[in-house]
Amino acid sequence: MFTIKPCSIEDVDTIMDMQDHVIEINNKTGRGSWYIVTERRDLVEGLKNNDLLVLGAYCNGELSACIAMSFGDPHGMFKTLLNNYQNNEDKQFAYAKMAIVKEAYRGHGLQRTLLRALEAEALKNPQIKYMGAIVHPDNSFSLKNVLAEGYENKGRAVPDPHPGYPRVLLFKTLDRP
Ligand SMILES: CC(C)(COP(=O)(O)OP(=O)(O)OC[C@H]1O[C@@H](n2cnc3c(N)ncnc32)[C@H](O)[C@@H]1OP(=O)(O)O)[C@@H](O)C(=O)NCCC(=O)NCCS
Numbered sequence: 001m002f003t004i005k006p007c008s009i010e011d012v013d014t015i016m017d018m019q020d021h022v023i024e025i026n027n028k029t030g031r032g033s034w035y036i037v038t039e040r041r042d043l044v045e046g047l048k049n050n051d052l053l054v055l056g057a058y059c060n061g062e063l064s065a066c067i068a069m070s071f072g073d074p075h076g077m078f079k080t081l082l083n084n085y086q087n088n089e090d091k092q093f094a095y096a097k098m099a100i101v102k103e104a105y106r107g108h109g110l111q112r113t114l115l116r117a118l119e120a121e122a123l124k125n126p127q128i129k130y131m132g133a134i135v136h137p138d139n140s141f142s143l144k145n146v147l148a149e150g151y152e153n154k155g156r157a158v159p160d161p162h163p164g165y166p167r168v169l170l171f172k173t174l175d176r177p
Contacts (some may be wrong), residue, residue, distance in 0.1 A: 067114035068098035075161035095132040
């Protein structure tokens with residue numbers, strides 16, 4: 001039913017609409033800090049420069065869900081967690097972000113499917129050893145799915161990656177064959 005494949009620049013408008021909708025609903029339901037928006041220019045630049053891998057789940061050609069993977073340790077939270085890595089080793093980290101499933105498609109396990117697809121992509125890069133994700137501590141829907149994919153809850157992300165947006169860090173060592 002769903003085809004998983006990388007999103008392209010043509011998907012940017014849809015992804016921005018998906019994010020806007022999530023923010024609108026979250027603001028109405030007192031969950032304004034549950035989702036951190038990726039700005040359009042960062043999404044476009046990330047896709048163009050391959051700094052961001054975005055995967056989509058398509059149903060009859062419609063983008064029904066997405067997830068993205070960023071690389072490195074730009075917020076320094078992996079460095080805090082593993083206080084034993086050198087600066088030049090930050091390429092061993094990737095983290096999942098921008099997980100959205102359109103309401104009409106929820107309940108099919110798409111976040112987990114997309115997390116697994118991201119992991120398969122990360123494994124293609126021999127430098128990447130660890131995957132992370134940051135989730136609002138009350139976002140039980142997302143937390144449950146990330147934990148079910150074998151991530152460990154490492155507690156509050158330090159330093160705070162997005163001030164004003166409380167986040168726990170979930171962390172996984174990639175299982176390489
Ligand atoms: C988190 C999210 C991606 C999970 O979607 P998903 O993969 O479809 O979720 P699941 O398949 O695990 O759904 C399990 C159940 O919870 C329900 N559910 C999932 N997310 C829900 C939500 N935000 N609100 C209410 N119910 C939700 C599903 O409908 C399903 O119910 P069912 O068992 O009765 O069918 C989705 O809630 C979402 O897009 N949220 C907004 C963006 C967001 O918070 N992203 C995560 C940032 S860390």
